[in-house]
Amino acid sequence: MASPQPSTPEPIDGVAPGGVGDLDEIRTQQNHFQREFVDAVRAALEEGNKDTLKALADQLYVAELAELLAVLDEPERPKLIEQMGEAFDFAALTELDEQMRIDVLADLPLPLVAAGFAALESDDAVYILEDLSEPAQAEILRTVPTLDRLALQRALDYPEESAGRRMQSNFIAVPPFWTVGRAIDYMREADDLPDEFHDLFVVDPGYRLLGYVRLNRMLRAKRPVVISDIMENVQEIEAETDQEEAAYIFQKYDLTSAAVIDKGGRLVGILSHDDIVDVVQEEAEEDIRALAGVGDEEVSDSVRAIARSRLPWLCVNLATAILASLVIGLFDATLEEMVALAILMPIVASMGGNAGTQTMTVAVRAIATHDLDPYNVSRVVLRETYVGLINGFAFALIMALVALVWFGSAGLGLVIGIAMIVNMLAAALAGILIPLALDYFKVDPAIASSVFVTTVTDVVGFFAFLGLAALWFGI
Amino acid sequence: MASPQPSTPEPIDGVAPGGVGDLDEIRTQQNHFQREFVDAVRAALEEGNKDTLKALADQLYVAELAELLAVLDEPERPKLIEQMGEAFDFAALTELDEQMRIDVLADLPLPLVAAGFAALESDDAVYILEDLSEPAQAEILRTVPTLDRLALQRALDYPEESAGRRMQSNFIAVPPFWTVGRAIDYMREADDLPDEFHDLFVVDPGYRLLGYVRLNRMLRAKRPVVISDIMENVQEIEAETDQEEAAYIFQKYDLTSAAVIDKGGRLVGILSHDDIVDVVQEEAEEDIRALAGVGDEEVSDSVRAIARSRLPWLCVNLATAILASLVIGLFDATLEEMVALAILMPIVASMGGNAGTQTMTVAVRAIATHDLDPYNVSRVVLRETYVGLINGFAFALIMALVALVWFGSAGLGLVIGIAMIVNMLAAALAGILIPLALDYFKVDPAIASSVFVTTVTDVVGFFAFLGLAALWFGI
Numbered sequence: 033m034a035s036p037q038p039s040t041p042e043p044i045d046g047v048a049p050g051g052v053g054d055l056d057e058i059r060t061q062q063n064h065f066q067r068e069f070v071d072a073v074r075a076a077l078e079e080g081n082k083d084t085l086k087a088l089a090d091q092l093y094v095a096e097l098a099e100l101l102a103v104l105d106e107p108e109r110p111k112l113i114e115q116m117g118e119a120f121d122f123a124a125l126t127e128l129d130e131q132m133r134i135d136v137l138a139d140l141p142l143p144l145v146a147a148g149f150a151a152l153e154s155d156d157a158v159y160i161l162e163d164l165s166e167p168a169q170a171e172i173l174r175t176v177p178t179l180d181r182l183a184l185q186r187a188l189d190y191p192e193e194s195a196g197r198r199m200q201s202n203f204i205a206v207p208p209f210w211t212v213g214r215a216i217d218y219m220r221e222a223d224d225l226p227d228e229f230h231d232l233f234v235v236d237p238g239y240r241l242l243g244y245v246r247l248n249r250m251l252r253a254k255r256p257v258v259i260s261d262i263m264e265n266v267q268e269i270e271a272e273t274d275q276e277e278a279a280y281i282f283q284k285y286d287l288t289s290a291a292v293i294d295k296g297g298r299l300v301g302i303l304s305h306d307d308i309v310d311v312v313q314e315e316a317e318e319d320i321r322a323l324a325g326v327g328d329e330e331v332s333d334s335v336r337a338i339a340r341s342r343l344p345w346l347c348v349n350l351a352t353a354i355l356a357s358l359v360i361g362l363f364d365a366t367l368e369e370m371v372a373l374a375i376l377m378p379i380v381a382s383m384g385g386n387a388g389t390q391t392m393t394v395a396v397r398a399i400a401t402h403d404l405d406p407y408n409v410s411r412v413v414l415r416e417t418y419v420g421l422i423n424g425f426a427f428a429l430i431m432a433l434v435a436l437v438w439f440g441s442a443g444l445g446l447v448i449g450i451a452m453i454v455n456m457l458a459a460a461l462a463g464i465l466i467p468l469a470l471d472y473f474k475v476d477p478a479i480a481s482s483v484f485v486t487t488v489t490d491v492v493g494f495f496a497f498l499g500l501a502a503l504w505f506g507i
Numbered sequence: 508m509a510s511p512q513p514s515t516p517e518p519i520d521g522v523a524p525g526g527v528g529d530l531d532e533i534r535t536q537q538n539h540f541q542r543e544f545v546d547a548v549r550a551a552l553e554e555g556n557k558d559t560l561k562a563l564a565d566q567l568y569v570a571e572l573a574e575l576l577a578v579l580d581e582p583e584r585p586k587l588i589e590q591m592g593e594a595f596d597f598a599a600l601t602e603l604d605e606q607m608r609i610d611v612l613a614d615l616p617l618p619l620v621a622a623g624f625a626a627l628e629s630d631d632a633v634y635i636l637e638d639l640s641e642p643a644q645a646e647i648l649r650t651v652p653t654l655d656r657l658a659l660q661r662a663l664d665y666p667e668e669s670a671g672r673r674m675q676s677n678f679i680a681v682p683p684f685w686t687v688g689r690a691i692d693y694m695r696e697a698d699d700l701p702d703e704f705h706d707l708f709v710v711d712p713g714y715r716l717l718g719y720v721r722l723n724r725m726l727r728a729k730r731p732v733v734i735s736d737i738m739e740n741v742q743e744i745e746a747e748t749d750q751e752e753a754a755y756i757f758q759k760y761d762l763t764s765a766a767v768i769d770k771g772g773r774l775v776g777i778l779s780h781d782d783i784v785d786v787v788q789e790e791a792e793e794d795i796r797a798l799a800g801v802g803d804e805e806v807s808d809s810v811r812a813i814a815r816s817r818l819p820w821l822c823v824n825l826a827t828a829i830l831a832s833l834v835i836g837l838f839d840a841t842l843e844e845m846v847a848l849a850i851l852m853p854i855v856a857s858m859g860g861n862a863g864t865q866t867m868t869v870a871v872r873a874i875a876t877h878d879l880d881p882y883n884v885s886r887v888v889l890r891e892t893y894v895g896l897i898n899g900f901a902f903a904l905i906m907a908l909v910a911l912v913w914f915g916s917a918g919l920g921l922v923i924g925i926a927m928i929v930n931m932l933a934a935a936l937a938g939i940l941i942p943l944a945l946d947y948f949k950v951d952p953a954i955a956s957s958v959f960v961t962t963v964t965d966v967v968g969f970f971a972f973l974g975l976a977a978l979w980f981g982i
Contacts, residue, residue: 060881063877064880064881064882065882067881070882093759093760094761095759095760096759102882102883103880103882103883216726216727219723219726219727220726220727220729225723228721228723228763229723230705230722230723230763246703247705247722247723247726248694248700248703248704248705248722250726251691251694251695251722251725251726252691252694252695254695282784283781283784283785283788284568284570284571285568285570286569286781287781288703288705288763288780288781305763305780305781305784306758306761306762306763306780308784309757309758309780309783309784309787310758312784312787312788312791313758313787313791313876316787316788316791316792316795317791317872319795320791320794320795320798320868320872321868321869321872323795323798323799323868324798324864324865324867324868324869325861325864325865326865326868326869329869330878331869331873331878331879331883331887332883334890335890335893335894335897338890338894339893339894339897339898342862342865342894342898343898343901345861345865346858346861346862346865346898346902349857349858349861350854350858350902350905350906353853353854353857353858354854354909356853356854356857357850357851357853357854360849360850360853361850364846364850367842367846367849367850368843368846371839371842371843371849374835374842374846374848374849374852375832375835375836375839375842376832377849377853378828378831378832378835378852378853378856378965378969379825379828379829379831379832381853382824382828382831382965383821383824383825383828386800386820386821386824387817387821389799389800390799390800390801390817390820390821392799393795393796393798393799393801394796394801394804394806397792397795397796398806401788402538403805403806404806405539405578406535406537406539406542407539407540407545407577407578408577408578408806408807412806415809415810415813418810418814419810419813419814419817422810422814423814423817423818423821426818427821427825430825431825434829490853490857494853
């Protein structure tokens with residue numbers, strides 16, 4: 033999310049003379065900061081040695097500055113920013129964990145925050161503002177010049193995780209009748225251009241989008257060529273569009289940037305590839321966490337925040353575990369007769385749970401990446417059914433043998449074998465049909481699927497195994 | 508991975524006159540192809556109506572062409588490509604599932620494949636070639652002009668999933684003493700430039716990298732300015748670098764492109780943002796699948812391929828499930844006395860498994876995104892321990908009450924309560940320490956963690972609960 037820096041990254045081999053300490057390297061081989069480097073920063077902070085701290089800014093890129101902040105103790109963070117003053121790039125805050133960012137901002141004097149915000153690209157400013165409380169947002173927004181404030185306010189009015197929230201409102205728009213030469217002269221003279229841009233956008237007087245021109249086409253065209261002759265059609269994304277959908281469009285068409293338009297078709301911002309990389313990562317991350325029942329906690333969160341955020345999922349799991357136990361309870365007489373059933377029953381449930389999770393994970397991701405469509409859905413459901421049956425038979429055979437050898441009972445082998453086939457089939461069907469059904473009802477399959485799937489495999493597993501045993505052995 | 512197309516994507520609102528059929532829309536609201544559209548394509552294929560099929564090429568982008576291929580039946584795919592002839596962009600093959608791509612290529616006549624490859628960007632060509640068998644690779648490579656062949660061969664010699672495999676070997680390199688004007692003239696006249704590029708790379712006569720110039724700086728500079736005066740330092744990535752590491756560098760510095768160098772420091776290719784988006788997605792995808800024990804299967808894979816790829820993980824799970832059963836077996840006398848234990852024991856194991864999975868998922872992703880470092884690791888381990896204890900106590904209380912009410916035994920409540928605390932603590936420690944240990948020993952934590960974690964929580968859960976019960980009730 034951080035804006036590109038004016039100076040280009042270069043590998044940091046050592047600390048420049050006059051920098052912090054005399055360390056040969058500020059990084060360890062694992063690419064973490066050397067302890068000596070962090071200690072030197074701390075010492076400079078303690079002494080209030082502003083020159084040394086400012087020298088840091090020349091050495092560290094935005095992401096590294098954020099890394100340094102995270103490594104420091106809580107009270108040291110605002111201190112570092114205050115002492116670095118203008119040399120501190122507020123874009124670094126976008127790379128911090130959310131709670132850390134909120135805490136740091138709350139501890140900084142408002143004039144410093146105002147100065148920091150004035151230098152931010154609009155998408156970074158929105159990214160920082162959106163997590164703050166309304167009063168804190170208002171306080172900062174008051175310090176921003178009117179025009180910028182309106183742009184930020186507009187972005188904040190779009191829904192969370194929408195294209196409108198992620199877009200940059202600083203872009204280059206030119207009329208279609210300009211020549212290449214005039215556009216180049218304009219770019220040479222303008223002083224409020226974005227640090228980095230890859231495309232010019234072409235708009236009519238009402239700011240309605242007409243097309244775009246890629247810089248490399250500009251460069252290759254002669255000066256008298258008219259913009260409208262080299263402009264191409266541009267992918268438009270409505271500001272309300274979910275960021276995941278926007279990222280999908282980007283990937284599908286390998287875009288470098290896309291135009292974000294409001295409901296009236298007016299160009300309000302652009303999305304660029306570096307925003308999209310972050311979105312892709314964020315959305316995949318969300319799915320991973322959702323599948324494991326974890327919220328959007330961060331490494332720096334407190335014990336209390338984490339314990340609280342994990343509780344709901346564990347409660348849901350407790351409910352389903354108790355449900356499974358109730359199923360077992362139906363067969364208490366059977367279990368009392370044959371303790372071997374108690375010993376073997378977790379295997380049936382566990383194999384079903386794992387097979388179901390495999391199918392479900394594939395289904396959830398296939399839905400997220402638009403790989404399941406009306407043309408292959410019935411084939412995929414059928415295939416999962418076959419896979420469930422094949423693996424069910426394979427493990428039925430193995431477990432029948434294990435039960436036979438372990439407990440010397442062919443009947444027990446038969447019972448566990450059949451139960452295994454039934455549960456693996458149930459796992460396959462639950463694994464594919466539950467995510468599809470949730471998606472159909474517009475519930476995110478990543479969040480809700482695993483509860484349902486493991487409930488099915490536990491209940492079916494215990495019921496099939498113990499029920500068949502009760503029938504077979506007549507108890 | 509597909510190369511950008513010369514013509515820019517535009518929303519498809521309808522089929523152009525003379526296109527396929529008279530459909531108003533070729534897409535449904537869910538953004539899938541309309542059945543009528545697919546049927547029209549099929550009919551044209553049947554009739555051998557090449558003009559209609561070629562008209563498709565003007566309407567569909569690379570990714571959509573791939574989508575159409577996937578929707579068609581297996582024998583129809585090579586037929587479509589043959590009939591479209593030159594109008595078919597082979598870059599579409601990069602968007603197909605691997606097995607589908609291999610099958611389609613095997614069914615096409617070699618001259619057609621050769622012509623298709625000649626038009627490909629080098630990274631797309633490598634992407635298609637790398638999955639083919641050596642003889643198939645060699646057969647296609649023979650048809651490629653010598654210079655291109657050497658570049659492809661070199662890329663294929665780098666390890667799988669390395670920067671060298673993903674790079675484009677078609678880039679613009681200029682000497683530092685050229686003026687901006689000369690570079691622009693060169694770009695205007697050259698006819699072998701990449702379709703899209705964002706940077707010029709500056710090299711010495713030995714092709715060693717000196718820096719790069721962003722196009723927007725070129726545009727804003729006057730013609731007589733010398734390249735070396737506006738060039739900036741460039742992020743170098745060694746060709747052997749793992750693609751995940753390369754993606755991390757890209758994201759950290761918000762790069763648009765990076766230079767790939769060989770061991771001698773010579774520029775051999777560039778990585779660009781659209782390659783990186785794919786890598787980020789791929790790597791997150793790999794972690795999701797690894798955590799669920801699924802290999803790199805694809806939606807189009809056959810029953811046999813899928814069943815076989817899921818088997819190993821299920822076998823591992825069977826082994827751990829049997830291990831857990833052996834632990835239960837130690838307490839068969841206890842279970843025979845108290846069937847309530849058999850009913851309740853899955854709850855203890857299941858809660859531990861879920862809590863462990865939560866912690867593990869967070870740890871695995873924090874390691875993958877470089878968010879766990881020597882500065883916060885002990886704090887995070889400590890925090891997870893506290894979280895485990897807090898949630899352990901919470902669920903101990905709930906389950907003690909449930910056991911008391913259900914079975915009317917305070918002793919059973921006490922036993923399950925203590926077992927719950929023990930297992931939640933074990934889950935927390937296993938969830939954080941196992942991924943850290945695997946990472947330390949350079950094993951991918953995503954692949955191996957969940958087996959170990961659930962083994963720990965199953966074994967500890969059953970052992971603590973049944974063992975405590977045996978002690979408390981003296982059986």
